[in-house]
Amino acid sequence: MDKGFRFIPEQASEAASQVDALTLFLTLLTAFFTILIAALIIYFSWKYRRKSEVRPAETKTNYTLEIAWTVIPLIISMVIFVWGAKVFVHMKRVPEGAMEIYVVGRQWMWKVQHPEGRREINEIHVPRGRPVVLTITSEDVIHSVGIPAFRFKMDAVPGKYTQQWFTATKTGEYHLFCDQYCGTQHAGMVGKVIVMEPGEYEAWLNGVKADDTPLGSGKALFDAYGCAVCHSAQAPSMSGLYGRKERVADGGTGKIEDVQVNDEYLRRSILDPNDQLAVAPDGKPYARGIMPSFRGRLTEEQLISIIAYIKSLKNTPAQREVVP
């Protein structure tokens, strides 16, 4: 970590230079208008300083000028809006094949889990040059994952998954801050993001046994709770489910709609299974009240593991055996 004085933080991600380019433009714009207004004020108040009590002429409304200084700022604003939105959409749209790391915030620490199983606290090791998506949640209050060197920030909201991605471009150690006030030790909820060469990252990952992966512990939980007993015959199978569009009926009104099966949907279905009922192949929704709610029975990390396991169940013959 560079401890010297700087005006902008290190640019250590692919998005950083895009954000800084927009910042530079806005800074120049701010400087231009501030200096323009300040110069006019100083010039006018010197040039037209009161010399006698002769009254200045009546002020007439100049519509051309009024329209000009309404329309010109409007055009400039729209340019900034479009530019800013472009950078934002790029930061938000997770690229295909991004490596997923789970981050759970709690008062006052970050718990991090890598797909291959390695867990860490207040540190996130990532490989250089590979898109990484952070899936973030919280166990208690709202926190926020902030990594200034990546121009990255995303809130950790309890009861919800949020996602944002980055590609680190420079090896080194960078600040990890909690940016949303979360109680007494908010200022202490800090850590490090460590960017490593891909080879070193692999070596670092291998320092841990494979059965501790979210996938492994997710399978163990899936078996232990007997999920597969139902999720084959009376209930929808999990094979190839992730990423599909599914038809579901609203638990209250019975209204049928399509949903995208993603982390958020799976989480909802595990915690509140009766809110939305999947529609069976015969066109009728599965019955209410069969699947129990797992609210309060699973920790955030266990939920992440189960979801990771369900994600891994591709629609291939080999894996059909896992969920017959």
Next chain:
Amino acid sequence: MTAINYPESAPVVEENYLNVSYDVKSWLLTLDHKRIGVLYMITVTLFFFLGGFAAIMLRLELATPKADLMQTEMYNRMFTMHGVLMVFFFLIPAIPSVLGNFLIPIMVGAKDMAFPRINLLSWYLYMTGGTIVLVSIIFGGLDTGWTFYTPYSSQFAIGNVILALVGIFINGFGSIFTGLNIIVTVHKMRAPGLTWGRLPLFVWANYATSLIMVLGTPVVAITLGLVVVERLWGVGIFDYRLGGDPILFQHLFWFYSHPAVYIMVLPAMGVISELIACFSRRRIFGYEFVAISSLAIAFVGFLVWGHHMFVSGQSIYGAMIFSFLSFFVAIPSAVKVFNWTATLYKGSIVWSTPMMYALGFIGLFTVGGLTGLFCASLGTNIHIHDTYFIIAHFHYIMVGGTIMGYLGGIHFWWPKITGRLYNETAGKVSAVIVFLGFNLTFFPQFILGYVGMPRRYHFYPEEFQLLNVMSSAGATILGFGYLMPLVYLIWSLRHGKIAGPNPWQATGLEWETSSPPPPENFLEKPVVNHEAYNYHEQEPTPN
């Protein structure tokens, strides 16, 4: 001020609103809008210095990277106190309740507000709310921040959260009643001939502000009420485990609290329009555009709350809509700045104390407004969200804008309110100190935020120290700049020169009555037969 002129023919008014009676009861039970304005002036000043004390403590602590002056619990309580007192008990009531109360009935040529008793009730609600909040702070305090985000405030925070929320809730009604009073007064109490197109811009700005107060404050009152309900009885409104949504709080809170920023700054813009016109001796350039832009800001201000939530998991399209709308607030603000600047052109400009505050306001508001573009733009917002950049930006608006406007207004109308003139040199020196101290305090925070320092941090990495030291040094200067007017203004009460009815030779009904004004403002009902700021028609007076 050299242009002071004692009109020989000015009527000698024996009785004014200050000398009609002297006992405490006549003040505490007064229905006179001017006395209520003075009561507000004394009490908002008290809250300002309490909030300012907290700010100085915070800046002292942040002069070093380590926690050394106070415990972390104390620091968190201190910034909460600073925010709550400054926002709810100083910035929001400052201009509408002090200057608005005192001036709007006189500016429209009325004897009083439309509802004098409700006006007094507003002050009592403000005082009740303020006392409850002070009690909650003295007996333990609270550490939620002035934003009271759930689920921290509703389930996790310890301390007197409920008590403080009750205080803010009660104070909210004071705000609503003041807004209501101003709206009705402007609609129904205008003097003959005072059409909407002839209203002073200060009245327009406060009218727009009052609309926000009446429409917005109930929402925040209900929202804070819901936090109390959830804290007391565990009802699942914001608690996700009971089917609630913590983000719902942010929607409701910012639906009021973003427009609240305009409650703070619009009246200041109104003050600036008066000062610029008077000390340039010109009708304000583009009067209609300045007036309408106040209403436009009030309206658009209600549609942009989502820009406080760009990193809380909002959908991409939701974020894009809120970003798009946020840029529209920039336009009427820019229009005002251009019109004020254009008013100076070919004017007859005097650098009096109020004018120095006004010109300082334009400079600081320009920086505050333009840095708002960084916040409205999605690409840059993510990085600066919840950092010191945001702190710097909104202090440029609230301190550089609202407090400069308030102080400018106090200096401008002080002769009217008290009948005395203060020492101009002391006034000018303090205006310069405030301007320099302000910039030294808050400009480094833009850089501090961009390099990544999060807000509400009690201790921080060492590389942020230099900028923090600059900011703390600036805060000391700024604090001194704020204490100066307190001293020389109080001094002027006894020793200041007699002001006379119109020491600035300003136009406007408030300058056509004596200083201090008689109890019912005018001895004869005024009739208006010209537009505001008709300086070009004013009789030239010898310098």
